[in-house]
Amino acid sequence: MTEKIKIKSKNVNVYYGQKKALDKINLEIPTNKVTALIGPSGCGKSTFLRCINRMNDTIDICRIEGKIIVDEEDIYSTEVDPVLLRAKIGMVFQKPNPFPKSIFDNVAYGPKIHGIVNSDDELEELVIYSLKKAGLFGEVKDRLNDTGTSLSGGQQQRLCIARAIAISPQIILMDEPCSALDPIATAIIEELIDELAKNFTIVIVTHSMQQAARVSQQTAFFHMGSLIEVGHTDQIFSTPSQKKTQDYITGKIG
Amino acid sequence: MNNLKKIEYSLKKRKRQESRFKIYGLLGIATAVTFLCIILSSIVMEGKKAFLSTYIKLEVYFDPDIIYTNNDQKEEDIKFANFQKIIKNSLNSFFPEISDKDELRKLSNFISSSEEENLMKLVLKNKQLVGQKITLWLLASSKIDVINKNPDMELIAEEDRLISDLELNWLNEIRSANNIKSNFNKNFFVKADSTEPEQAGIWGSLVGSFFTLFITLILSFPIAVAAGVFLEELAPKNKFTDFIEVNINNLAAVPSIIFGLLGLAIFLNVMHLPRSAPIVGGMVLALMTLPTIIIATRASLKAVPPSIREAAIGLGATKFQTVTHHVLPLSLPGILTGTIIGMSQALGESAPLLMIGMVAFIVDVPGSFLDSSTVLPVQIYLWKSTAARGFVELTAAGVMVLLSFLILMNGIAVFIRQKFEKKW
Ligand SMILES: Nc1ncnc2c1ncn2[C@@H]1O[C@H](COP(=O)(O)OP(=O)(O)OP(=O)(O)O)[C@@H](O)[C@H]1O
Ligand SMILES: [Mg+2]
Numbered sequence: 001m002t003e004k005i006k007i008k009s010k011n012v013n014v015y016y017g018q019k020k021a022l023d024k025i026n027l028e029i030p031t032n033k034v035t036a037l038i039g040p041s042g043c044g045k046s047t048f049l050r051c052i053n054r055m056n057d058t059i060d061i062c063r064i065e066g067k068i069i070v071d072e073e074d075i076y077s078t079e080v081d082p083v084l085l086r087a088k089i090g091m092v093f094q095k096p097n098p099f100p101k102s103i104f105d106n107v108a109y110g111p112k113i114h115g116i117v118n119s120d121d122e123l124e125e126l127v128i129y130s131l132k133k134a135g136l137f138g139e140v141k142d143r144l145n146d147t148g149t150s151l152s153g154g155q156q157q158r159l160c161i162a163r164a165i166a167i168s169p170q171i172i173l174m175d176e177p178c179s180a181l182d183p184i185a186t187a188i189i190e191e192l193i194d195e196l197a198k199n200f201t202i203v204i205v206t207h208s209m210q211q212a213a214r215v216s217q218q219t220a221f222f223h224m225g226s227l228i229e230v231g232h233t234d235q236i237f238s239t240p241s242q243k244k245t246q247d248y249i250t251g252k253i254g
Numbered sequence: 255m256n257n258l259k260k261i262e263y264s265l266k267k268r269k270r271q272e273s274r275f276k277i278y279g280l281l282g283i284a285t286a287v288t289f290l291c292i293i294l295s296s297i298v299m300e301g302k303k304a305f306l307s308t309y310i311k312l313e314v315y316f317d318p319d320i321i322y323t324n325n326d327q328k329e330e331d332i333k334f335a336n337f338q339k340i341i342k343n344s345l346n347s348f349f350p351e352i353s354d355k356d357e358l359r360k361l362s363n364f365i366s367s368s369e370e371e372n373l374m375k376l377v378l379k380n381k382q383l384v385g386q387k388i389t390l391w392l393l394a395s396s397k398i399d400v401i402n403k404n405p406d407m408e409l410i411a412e413e414d415r416l417i418s419d420l421e422l423n424w425l426n427e428i429r430s431a432n433n434i435k436s437n438f439n440k441n442f443f444v445k446a447d448s449t450e451p452e453q454a455g456i457w458g459s460l461v462g463s464f465f466t467l468f469i470t471l472i473l474s475f476p477i478a479v480a481a482g483v484f485l486e487e488l489a490p491k492n493k494f495t496d497f498i499e500v501n502i503n504n505l506a507a508v509p510s511i512i513f514g515l516l517g518l519a520i521f522l523n524v525m526h527l528p529r530s531a532p533i534v535g536g537m538v539l540a541l542m543t544l545p546t547i548i549i550a551t552r553a554s555l556k557a558v559p560p561s562i563r564e565a566a567i568g569l570g571a572t573k574f575q576t577v578t579h580h581v582l583p584l585s586l587p588g589i590l591t592g593t594i595i596g597m598s599q600a601l602g603e604s605a606p607l608l609m610i611g612m613v614a615f616i617v618d619v620p621g622s623f624l625d626s627s628t629v630l631p632v633q634i635y636l637w638k639s640t641a642a643r644g645f646v647e648l649t650a651a652g653v654m655v656l657l658s659f660l661i662l663m664n665g666i667a668v669f670i671r672q673k674f675e676k677k678w
Contacts, residue, residue, distance in 0.1 A: 109569065113575055
């Protein structure tokens with residue numbers, strides 16, 4: 001691959017207490033592309049994703065070995081502040097989790113705590129820009145003061161995306177962002193991911209082979225804590241080199 | 255088909271079980287409600303009498319010869335004048351046939367001794383009254399009050415009755431002249447304790463309770479919330495914090511009198527804070543309330559779904575920001591509910607306060623956190639243990655006041671929970 005590499009993991013092992021959840025993961029994620037992580041339940045996709053923004057730090061029993069390099073910097077070195085790192089790497093969760101505050105405040109929260117904006121006008125502009133980017137503005141422009149939890153599931157998920165992009169991260173991690181949504185809401189989000197990929201590096205965990213095929217340029221297949229195969233999405237789905245990958249995408253395991 | 259038969263058979267059994275269980279439950283509730291009703295109604299039946307007191311109408315003659323003993327008509331004279339004599343004379347003019355000294359003394363006991371001071375104040379305000387004869391309703395003494403409110407007590411044999419046959423005859427004469435009435439008992443709501451039931455009030459102990467609870471609240475709420483947040487959100491999980499956690503839970507089960515002993519040993523004997531003062535009572539009750547609020551704080555912090563924390567942390571909020579911006583505001587209704595429940599426990603608490611001397615007989619309404627005072631439950635205890643018959647009704651009325659405050663506080667707690675608790 002000739003693309004610029006945004007994230008590079010080197011021999012990453014992850015343990016939950018005594019249990020090894022990830023084994024020697026070596027994976028390169030290209031800049032401004034969508035990378036899909038697929039694999040059967042419990043294979044460690046979420047675990048890997050959460051390593052990239054050090055979300056796993058919040059789990060006491062979780063221990064990580066190896067290196068994850070983002071923009072030439074090992075994010076697990078002692079100089080890196082995880083709080084700063086998470087400002088650079090946004091995350092969208094499986095279940096939409098807006099704050100029980102107004103739609104406006106949901107999006108404004110990140111910029112506020114990071115001191116990104118200097119005035120209320122600037123903040124409002126940023127909120128509207130982010131909502132537009134997330135394809136939600138048209139639906140909520142008259143009710144920015146309603147609580148975020150009053151939106152539908154799909155709208156909530158787009159609100160969470162707007163909230164993540166408001167602090168202009170470089171990377172967006174998405175952990176099964178559509179698993180709680182119906183097909184129409186899913187289609188809207190998938191379109192959005194296509195759009196976002198122009199400016200952001202996106203890593204998405206998905207259980208849907210079709211979704212991976214539709215939205216991603218690169219696909220990585222995990223199985224029982226190991227990375228089995230990674231490559232161009234077209235190639236993985238047409239001519240996988242590993243038997244396990246073949247079995248998984250044809251529905252024989254998983 | 256066989257299986258279906260079996261299921262059908264067992265279903266009958268299960269349904270019977272369920273209905274039997276329902277009956278047990280209903281029986282339990284019915285018993286509880288019955289006892290509650292009995293207790294409440296007996297308290298209300300007795301206590302409601304205390305909200306009325308008896309007044310007797312008299313023609314009061316402000317005799318200048320009694321008031322101005324020195325002929326120079328100074329205010330000093332009025333202050334030291336013998337108003338007891340004026341009342342006695344007024345009664346005597348209603349019963350002119352009585353001349354025996356002993357009987358006259360008994361007769362003057364019909365009127366509460368507090369009226370002497372009231373008449374004095376009346377004259378001080380309006381000196382024109384001297385030499386005049388006016389009609390006044392004077393507060394009856396407690397024994398007349400009790401007899402008047404409980405007509406069945408007149409039927410008791412004389413030696414067991416509060417007043418003699420002679421006094422009862424006088425009372426009946428006053429009645430037949432329509433010179434007696436029952437009116438709202440203002441004393442009960444504005445006065446502190448007294449040796450005379452008709453002059454005793456709940457206000458002193460209510461203010462004492464208020465001062466005490468105020469100290470309890472401002473000490474325990476911030477400390478407990480800070481401790482709860484620290485333990486739940488920020489503290490590392492290790493043996494030491496486990497140990498603290500176990501001990502906080504144990505502390506919640508410590509009998510309250512132990513906290514009183516602690517207060518006696520430390521606040522009074524070591525720190526030499528004033529005895530019987532709300533500040534010390536508040537500190538003791540704060541110790542007692544701390545574990546309750548800490549446990550409530552931790553429980554409501556735990557109830558905030560992890561997804562909210564993840565959202566905030568994922569956006570780059572620090573742990574502290576996550577807690578103060580999101581978790582704490584969301585758990586505040588639960589914390590407040592726990593606090594109010596802790597406060598109403600403290601309001602009903604008497605044992606630890608006995609240890610630090612808040613059980614004294616105090617006739618003045620406390621004016622500050624350092625004044626000697628008592629609290630509602632202790633006042634009730636004091637009245638209950640006083641012999642005079644008039645205190646029986648006051649005790650019940652005191653219980654009613656205490657219960658009203660408890661119901662009010664718990665009502666607020668329920669309201670907060672209903673209104674502000676977020677549903678997920
Ligand atoms: N907080 C945790 N504590 C202990 N073990 C965990 C924890 N989170 C995940 N695991 C374990 O790590 C392994 C990988 O879990 P992970 O959540 O990464 O799987 P996944 O691929 O995302 O699965 P799914 O598709 O079902 O979400 C699993 O065996 C899981 O039991
Ligand atoms: Mg997962």
